[in-house]
Amino acid sequence: MTFITFAIKSAWRKPIRTLLMIVCIATTFMIYGLTASFVNGSQSASGSSEDILGVMNAAGIGQPMPRAYVNRIEAEDGVAAVAYSSRMRGFVTTEQNTVTLSVSQPRQLMAVNGEDLGLTDELIATLERSRDNVLVGRALAQAKGWEVGQTINFTSFTPLSADGGRNLQLRIAGIFQGATAHTDTYFLLGQYDYVNALRARNKDTADVFMVKPDDGVKTGELAVRLDDLFSNSNTPTQTQSEKQFLEAFLRQYADVGLIVQLVVTASFVTLLMIVINTMVLAIRERYFEIGVLKTLGFPRKRIMALIMSETLFVFLVGGFIGLCLAFVAAKFGGATLGLVLSYDILLKSVAFIFGMALIAGVLPTLNAIRIPVVAAFRTR
Amino acid sequence: MSSKPYIQIEGVRKGYKIGGESLSIFSNLNLQIEKGEFVAIMGPSGSGKSTLLNMLAGIDHVDSGELRIGNQRLDQMGEGARATWRSGCMGIVFQFYNLLPMLNAAENVELPLMLKHLSVKDRRSRVDKVLTLVGLEGRQKQSPSLMSGGQQQRVGIARAIVGDPALLLCDEPTGDLDRKSADEILQILTYLNREMGKTIIMVTHDQQATEYAQRVLHLDKGTFNEELRKAS
Numbered sequence A: 001m002t003f004i005t006f007a008i009k010s011a012w013r014k015p016i017r018t019l020l021m022i023v024c025i026a027t028t029f030m031i032y033g034l035t036a037s038f039v040n041g042s043q044s045a046s047g048s049s050e051d052i053l054g055v056m057n058a059a060g061i062g063q064p065m066p067r068a069y070v071n072r073i074e075a076e077d078g079v080a081a082v083a084y085s086s087r088m089r090g091f092v093t094t095e096q097n098t099v100t101l102s103v104s105q106p107r108q109l110m111a112v113n114g115e116d117l118g119l120t121d122e123l124i125a126t127l128e129r130s131r132d133n134v135l136v137g138r139a140l141a142q143a144k145g146w147e148v149g150q151t152i153n154f155t156s157f158t159p160l161s162a163d164g165g166r167n168l169q170l171r172i173a174g175i176f177q178g179a180t181a182h183t184d185t186y187f188l189l190g191q192y193d194y195v196n197a198l199r200a201r202n203k204d205t206a207d208v209f210m211v212k213p214d215d216g217v218k219t220g221e222l223a224v225r226l227d228d229l230f231s232n233s234n235t236p237t238q239t240q241s242e243k244q245f246l247e248a249f250l251r252q253y254a255d256v257g258l259i260v261q262l263v264v265t266a267s268f269v270t271l272l273m274i275v276i277n278t279m280v281l282a283i284r285e286r287y288f289e290i291g292v293l294k295t296l297g298f299p300r301k302r303i304m305a306l307i308m309s310e311t312l313f314v315f316l317v318g319g320f321i322g323l324c325l326a327f328v329a330a331k332f333g334g335a336t337l338g339l340v341l342s343y344d345i346l347l348k349s350v351a352f353i354f355g356m357a358l359i360a361g362v363l364p365t366l367n368a369i370r371i372p373v374v375a376a377f378r379t380r
Numbered sequence B: 001m002s003s004k005p006y007i008q009i010e011g012v013r014k015g016y017k018i019g020g021e022s023l024s025i026f027s028n029l030n031l032q033i034e035k036g037e038f039v040a041i042m043g044p045s046g047s048g049k050s051t052l053l054n055m056l057a058g059i060d061h062v063d064s065g066e067l068r069i070g071n072q073r074l075d076q077m078g079e080g081a082r083a084t085w086r087s088g089c090m091g092i093v094f095q096f097y098n099l100l101p102m103l104n105a106a107e108n109v110e111l112p113l114m115l116k117h118l119s120v121k122d123r124r125s126r127v128d129k130v131l132t133l134v135g136l137e138g139r140q141k142q143s144p145s146l147m148s149g150g151q152q153q154r155v156g157i158a159r160a161i162v163g164d165p166a167l168l169l170c171d172e173p174t175g176d177l178d179r180k181s182a183d184e185i186l187q188i189l190t191y192l193n194r195e196m197g198k199t200i201i202m203v204t205h206d207q208q209a210t211e212y213a214q215r216v217l218h219l220d221k222g223t224f225n226e227e228l229r230k231a232s
Helices: A003-011 A015-040 A069-075 A106-117 A121-128 A138-144 A192-198 A219-229 A242-251 A256-285 A287-295 A300-337 A343-370 A373-378 B049-056 B079-089 B105-115 B120-133 B149-161 B179-196 B207-212
Strands: A053-057 A079-092 A098-104 A133-137 A151-156 A167-176 A188-191 A208-213 A237-241 B007-018 B021-033 B038-042 B064-069 B090-093 B167-171 B199-203 B215-220 B223-229
Touching: A003 A300, A003 B105, A015 A256, A015 A300, A015 A343, A053 A219, A053 A242, A069 A079, A069 A208, A069 A219, A079 A106, A079 A192, A098 A106, A098 A151, A098 A192, A106 A121, A106 A188, A106 A208, A121 A133, A121 A167, A121 A188, A133 A138, A138 A167, A167 A188, A188 A192, A208 A219, A219 A237, A237 A242, A256 A287, A256 A300, A256 A343, A287 A300, A287 A373, A300 A343, A300 B079, B007 B049, B021 B049, B021 B223, B038 B049, B038 B179, B038 B207, B049 B064, B049 B167, B049 B199, B079 B090, B090 B149, B105 B120, B105 B149, B120 B149, B149 B179, B167 B179, B179 B199, B179 B207
Parallel strands: A098 A188, A133 A167, B038 B199, B038 B215, B090 B167, B167 B199
Antiparallel strands: A053 A208, A053 A237, A079 A098, A079 A151, A079 A208, A133 A188, A151 A167, B007 B021, B007 B064, B215 B223
């Protein structure tokens, strides 16, 4: 019998209680895995580049800037390519069916982050064939069940045309895949000129300029120079990486990260309270056995290692099950739910498992090592 | 040439505080036991038998005085040192066996060996050897809950001797057994004493059990009132 076998047998002494603890832990880590995957997934900025810069209005995200800025940005040293885009939120068919339409000049977009989005010359050519053509991201197409050739009716949440019209008839010309599974592909990609021609307000404006720096150019320095270009204009800018931009963009609607953090913290704290309480009771019931072990010569550090191993075992099994469930959900429902379970999340989860096992094991361990043998024998 | 006794208790004081009041168990306890002796200690409840056994086992400390076993001064050891000493020099047999229910017979016996640097093969070999010695060969995998009281106590004895300690402390080892099982356990203890040279100190209420011992000590009100020597 190894020490680990002994610890596992001790942990399994009351199977129902141990099983319930494992269920609690599995549930918590499944919640963590799913929520973290959600933040990391298609509705987050996980697949966004740190190298591509986003220039936006310093007054706030979504505030328009003159599209003419593109020429001055393009002329700046160290800029390889620029694209501008306007984003519109709306719905298709029913209001619950919310989607985002991002409109750009297709060739410019291709030059800046065509690689990240998985755009090909063929796709761009298809898109340009008709002004009401759109490309749909892989995740969105899977979630909605859309296919190439289908026509959808996009209704903007804000009026588009002078007569208050909000509807756009769009034809799905192709599906872009994204460079990796983490790339945000949960949106529609349309043509700027088509939408701009309809606009009654904010004509010839863009919400963001995406800048691809030349190789070897420090993005931080370039960002400062770009902001300096417009610092004395009516519309000063704030430049940051695409990743930061998308994160800030999402925060307009809700600080998903903060909400997730609060939910996860609450569930972890609750879990700790449950496991600590259960472990304290379980060890108290075994004081007599602890006394026997001490009598046989088990020193404090062995007793400590035993109880810590028991706690760790319960956390490892529960955590593993929870993460497996989250993995299955991300694998089979990831596209629909926007879940991406990354290695980062798995590594963090493992750290949480060990950390929480350590915290949960401290109190019962202290109780066990402190109790004198004679007092332990009186508990029978 | 005079040699020191194996166990020497000299001027030992021991008391407890209960509800703010001091209760003295021993005020000046003296005892000497030679190596290889089989000593039975009798006495009424509250006479201090268990306290004495706990002190000898190093699981309770003396307030003052000298408690020496072999070359070790237990009264001067800290808790960690006493634990180390217990794992190497002493085995203990309990009245209610105190086997761990989630482990089988062999695993219970193996527990003290987990503290020693032995290979799995050596540990298994030692466990098999002591289980055979106590008459439980072939029952390695059996759960203690499926064993009779006598068999459980044999496992308890095997656990106590598997580390090959020189001293065996027995706390009413036959107290929970019928006469036949009790005699079998006492025969095993006698064998360990006579054939393997173990020093055995046995606390008991069982008059017949004392027949197996070489010395019988009567403890009352914290002192040994009489000592009967029997022919070995």
